Amino acid sequence: MSDDHVYTTLAEGHEDDARWAYGTGFEDPLHGVSSAVPDGVDRAELAALCLVLADDALVGAQRLAEWTTRAPELEEEVALANIGLDLLGQARLLYARCGQVDGTERGEDAYAYFRDADDFRNVRLAELPNGDFAFSIARLLVFASWRLAHFERLTASADPVLAAIAAKGVKELTYHRQYAAEWVVRLGDGTAESHRRMRAGLDDVAAHLGELFEAHDARTEVLAVLRQVTTAAGLPLPAVPPQTAGSGREGNHTEHLAPLLTELQSVARAHPEATW
Template sequence: MSDDHVYMTLAEGHEDDTRWAYGTGFEDPLHGVDTTVPDGVDRAGLAALCLALADDALIGAQRLAEWTTRAPELEEEVALANIGLDLLGQARLLYARCGQVDGTDQGEDAYAYFRDPDAFRNVRLTELPNGDFAFSIVRLLVFSSWRLAHFTELSSAPDPVLAAIAAKGVKELAYHRQYAAEWAVRLGDGTDESHARMRAALDALAPYWPELFAAYDARDAVLADLRQVLDAAGLPLPEAEALPGNGRDGDRTEHLAPLLAELQSVARAHPEATW
């Protein structure tokens, strides 16, 4: 099997693979953008959307950071860390916009470090522990496919700041999806052990997918992406009933609190510190 061009058809339209996390071609996505909230835009709704998308990215980035020193190979450790940096960059921009429009004027640190778990609005898929490499690859594939569809639509949002953030994110997320897809095919079409682990990961994560589509309904596009990848990997697309609750409504798993305790520990111990 050759995986040199796996998923290339899904990359069509995203040929510019400039990625800030890799230190190439960085431009301020908000340079020259009018930050005034346009007339007719629901400020509360805009703030809630920015907060939720930022929470998704922050928690997803923290889980990816946990692979540092633990990934199967050094190259994958670097790749996962850089994908996490992309998501962290998205979170920072979205938190900043939230603070501009929700009436609080809070900075990004206030949202990331000084909220308790029940105040977070991320989809629960992002807060699950990493599991093995197959589990993290399946999660990244599903999450990046869904977020890419969402950001593609948001790139023409009426709020110019959100549109600019989304347009930058589209380029990053196209790479995230491609990276995960290529690994999904390698593992699914690899050894009996890697195939079995991919199947187990798909079955474990499938109950969390409906929550993504409740937050933003890109079901047809995401499932088409997954079918293309899973067919190449020789893996079935699982079906599962949705779990009760919804992360967007503040429902959490048992795993978010310890993740935030680690993420927020330094900032809460030294709340006025600067570095």
């Protein structure tokens, strides 16, 4: 396999972006941004959008955290943990905005720790077990590409807070996509076994693409990214089946979400209102 980054055009225009937004830099993305909801913005719709984006990020971050002590190399363990921290940071900002605009004034902990699985609105892909490293990388590539396309649109949101959150998220998600693309190429263009596993991971993830495209209109651009990366990796781009299972956006989740939340929420529920 060549050391050339054959997918590098994915990152063009972002060469100066910080790689670890919540690991090395602590600039407040909302500094100087008015929290007032602009006239003409539907508060309920804004709250619902912030909630689903936050749930996607929180559940995705929890799955990435599970790679701690289990990643194939220490460097990848650190990388996956930092990507998870980026998503956790996005979730915190989005939950906080949700509480500001939905009339409840709830804090981020209320959304993250004190809702049951039926109340979450994340896409089902985010909650699936990690599987092997190839599956997790395939999921990260798809999830980051899809979320990046969404956040790029949201930088023009009429709500200044959501626009600022999206602008910061674009920088983070660009790197998440780049990191995953590197590994897809490395595994797909590696040994026969790594090629087999990477292809299987992509096939498994593809089964859930229908829900993503149902929830957002970025199908064409996301598939273009996936096609570019899989071609460089010597892998076929799996077909996207129609969405047949229930949507996580409607609270229809797999059996895997409830155990994930039980672990995530255990300390907060055992010690409500505790301070550290």
